[in-house]
Amino acid sequence: MKRGRYIRGTFLPAAVAAALAFAFPLAAGAAQQELPALAPADDGLGRALAQGRLSEAEYALERALALFRPERAREVYGRIDRPDPRAGTLILRDLAARIPDLAPAQRALAARILARPTQRSDAIHPYLAEAKRFCGVRVCFWWVTSTRDAPSLRDRNRNGQPDWVETTRQVLKTTWNAEVGRLGYRAPRSDATSRYRGPNGKLDVYIADVGAQGLYGYCTTDDPARNRRRAVSAYCVVDDDFARRQFGGAATGTAALKVTAAHEFFHAVQYAYDWLEDLWLMEGTATWIEDEVYDSINDNRQYLKTSPIAPQNYAFPLDYHNPDPNEPDSGYKYGVWIWWRYLSERYGPGIVRAVWRRADANRGAPDEYSLQATVSALSIRKQEFASVFADFAVANATPSASYSEGGTYPAPEPDTTMVSASGVGRTTVITYHLANDYYKFAPADLDPAATLTFLLDLPDPAGSPAASAIVEALDGSLTRVPAVRDEATGRWSIVVPGFGSARRVVLVLTNASTRLRCWQGEVYSCRGRPLDDDVEIAFEAAIAPVAPVAP
Template identity: 40%
Template sequence: MRRTVAAVVVALSTALSLSASPGTALAGSTGTPNAVDGSTTTSARALAVRALHTATQVLAGRATRTDPSMALLRLRLTMHALTPADRRHAVAILARPTDHPDLYGQTYRVKAKKKCAGHICIHWVPTSRDAPPSRTWVDKQLTMLNNVWTFEVKKLGYRRPVSDGTRGGGSGKFDVYLKELYHQGLYGLTVAEQRTSSNNRLYSSYLLIDNDFKRSQFHADPMQVARVTAAHEFFHATQYGYDAGEDPWLMESTATWMEDQFDDSSNDNRQYLPWSQLRKPGTPLDTFTNGGFEQYGNWVFFEYLSERYGRRIVRSVWKHAAAFGRGGHQFSAEAIHSALHSHGGMTTVFGRYASGNTVPRRAYAEGKAYPAAGSARQVTLTRASPRTPWTTYAVRHLASVNLRATPGADLSGPRWRLRLTVDGPQRATSPAVVVLVTRKHHPATRMIVHLTKQGRGKVSVPFSRAGTRVVTVTLVNASTTFTCHTNGGYSCNGTSKAPHPSFAVKLVAYKR
């Protein structure tokens, strides 16, 4: 699901409701296979019943602070442990609008119509509350959805969604259903439906999107809302053709990034930036929380990459994450690490990204509209107080901490400088220290501090009041190594092997 209408700030998500048959399942947030053994222990059944309850609440529109995609995914992964009656209940939750039974109002109440063109079949009903406003609206949606296909598959080069065969009656065309979703608090859903015979991690899928995106309900231009919703949801369908069990934070972040690629005029995804690393640099990039928005706000990381290395860099990440092919089937952080190997490496790129977030107007094409990353400490150094004591900062994985130093008014001569001394974690944990010097009369300069194998480093930069506005030090933990499958909640549902290493930092203003 792209977002929930009822949330104070709309949240993105994907309804990864996988095929309804029990058996081998995919492990969401793992990036690696997980075979369900079919056991029906008390704990397994309790988890399944809880997942069924949560999914029921989501479709009833009563779980606006729960991520619907993960609720439905948990249901799919645990439904083997349900009783036969409850399993039929779960199957109904995952039904198409033209399927029966459907216990939660997803089934059309009147006979559906269908129109196919290009790569898309669009389904709708002529009457009832699910009816679109006009046949003209249907035609516009069909044209727009084909434009989304052309952009994402043909122009950007992503794999086409897995064919659903004869499902939907469109001879393998991609099915989209227009449905009144506002009463459920939804904009759209992407439903992964059936495993391929050759790879149990690749799924066919279909979309549900709101039937009219009425301005009085969604408070924006209906076609603009439809465009960004379709771009986001269709990219989920594409992702299911790479690996439907990939880490959900990667799915949501890149799908939110895709919105802006398809419709740059919308800027709808900016609403999530307060939860991104622009505002929360100390929160790991691969954070995914039910009811949280970090996984949506961090589309900005992929914007940073694509502006520097081209849009293909995101496709490269998905190629490494794919559950097929040579060199693929990597979990999210590992796939990013591999994709950045030829661009200076993850540590260097992530360090520059984290530093760039302190001055987004210079780091992004549209950065003037973005919030800037804050600092954990700000100091003003003077002749009377020219130094800070050694101070230790713990930095979480795939996150950063910023420090700012400003020269006092009495550091007026050109010979004043600032010495930064760092005693950080060992190089094996992928630490980085980046220094940004913002000048008054010259362009800003950025440098990466050379750290020894033991993590120690030192650098000196200009620090005159006449020429320097501020020096920003960014401490970075770029580690992408994890112990997977620990229910840790991050990449590969794991726990970082460098969860919060410490950086000891000392700043000294001195005169040459």
């Protein structure tokens, strides 16, 4: 029997994938290779790209414009998917990175989309009233006192600043102190060279009703050097109230402001390292840091339902992204924050900073892409990535025993196979790079002392396969049994004595391959084409009879 989960080979609609493969052939130049991979949704814009009606740069322009004027895009392209509330930053990044590839009139439109709210005559979403400003030690805050962008003007201490502005100031101060101070990340770059900066080079944060577009907030760049270097300045926009009427059941009010500030400010921090880094690293670490700064809110747990520890859809690559917001796994790029939580709980939160230091694209820095940087950061700590990833797979099978807050996490829920004396026939599993799969077994009318033996055929060791069994006893205690290789036959086995008295056994199969051919036009790490996808792992299980006791 062959088992596997359907995963699109490129994780893109087939026609869109073909269009991107054409647009980014293997011989693409270095400058082209450094552009972030697009992740087109399977909607009217995605189909226009696939059909050649839009170039990649034009697609990025139309997708960004649809953030603020979706009705215009629908008139031209039909159905347009609404982005998730945190998609604005990287949609705008994809546009800013491609401005040189646009025609002059299109560049002017792109500049309007990327304009600050204070650029009243130039911005797509401008302030329509005179802006107020307050500059603190590190950050300048902007708001208006009328029109839809105005926050509540309640001012309990009568100091001339609305309470919401003061709350936003305090939240950004706490966030800066945590991310730059306590956690040691680089501060956002000065925007002193930007034409429309504030009165200084400090980070500018604009308060506006972006919730009307379904956005919590975003950070983007108008750094004039953004197309010449990969470490750039940023400015940010956050919603003016995070009202429940706009965001439904998600976090709202001050709690939403806090996690949005932690998430979006970290994008501004990331831009000071490499603003063109891979999506899964940027969004995964930004979602991870929310809980590092504001531990009691736990808004990022919503993304665990599409993550490596999800009850279903857990067997996706770590660097997977489904661009279609209508698909249940579209939040996976956020859900991989659990990987960074796993690393930070075992090696300390500095491990994530170490990854960003390896990804740093400033002059003289390593400038490694996401997966390279992760492998390097672990190697510096004398940890092999493949072993760590296999341990991650095992931890995810029992999160309540593996994470400090794991009692509130979901866990993979594979179907249970009842194992009788006849064992389990040969099963072939299709695996994907940086992915894990789980199979659950329980004894059926077996002698308590019966032994369960898994026989496995693992693929080429160069692809970093691994297998383990987690044995749960009737008292709830857990034991891990790793696979052992028979050097004579090349087969692997896992022996579980006393299976007949166990509650269950979970077989964990891992494909920890980091092998990719970069710049092939796909949406994985380094735009790479994985070398170890669609790889088969086969297993069967036998029950050893219990020897009769001699008379």
